[in-house]
Amino acid sequence: MSEVPIKCTGIAVVLLKKVQNEFKVLLVKREGSVLKDVWCYIGGGIEEGEKAWEAAYREVEEETGITNMSLYSANTFDRIYSIEGNYIYIAPVFVGFVPDDQEVTLNEEHSDYRWVSLEEAMGTVSLPGNEEVLSFIENHFVKKEAPDYLKIRR
Numbered sequence: 001m002s003e004v005p006i007k008c009t010g011i012a013v014v015l016l017k018k019v020q021n022e023f024k025v026l027l028v029k030r031e032g033s034v035l036k037d038v039w040c041y042i043g044g045g046i047e048e049g050e051k052a053w054e055a056a057y058r059e060v061e062e063e064t065g066i067t068n069m070s071l072y073s074a075n076t077f078d079r080i081y082s083i084e085g086n087y088i089y090i091a092p093v094f095v096g097f098v099p100d101d102q103e104v105t106l107n108e109e110h111s112d113y114r115w116v117s118l119e120e121a122m123g124t125v126s127l128p129g130n131e132e133v134l135s136f137i138e139n140h141f142v143k144k145e146a147p148d149y150l151k152i153r154r
Contacts (some may be wrong), residue, residue: 065105
């Protein structure tokens with residue numbers, strides 16, 4: 001019997017800010033050969049010796065320039081099956097709350113960004129499953145207070 005391996009080599013981060021009593025989500029438009037022009041939330045690889053939450057902080061800073069955020073484990077996961085590699089890729093999702101006046105400075109991995117409502121984000125993200133992650137975050141981090149026991153304290 002053959003098995004499909006599971007690989008966890010990356011993270012995903014959904015950034016939220018509250019603007020006039022409504023939470024907005026940061027979506028970025030990918031540049032480069034993989035998933036070019038796809039709108040998504042922040043994602044990236046975990047480097048050697050790095051914890052997943054450390055990768056979340058690093059990737060957010062590299063991709064957006066944002067360093068001021070409260071980070072939480074979302075307790076959910078991005079999941080993708082790789083047809084070419086015949087493996088399941090799973091990534092822990094984190095939620096970052098940023099101030100409403102937060103500036104964004106994109107690196108070369110993205111060509112554009114926008115802060116949108118959760119509803120618009122769910123209709124915009126391109127990868128199947130991303131809208132389920134956003135819905136989960138809406139239910140557990142927007143409609144309810146973010147659980148303190150999932151807050152990352154570095």
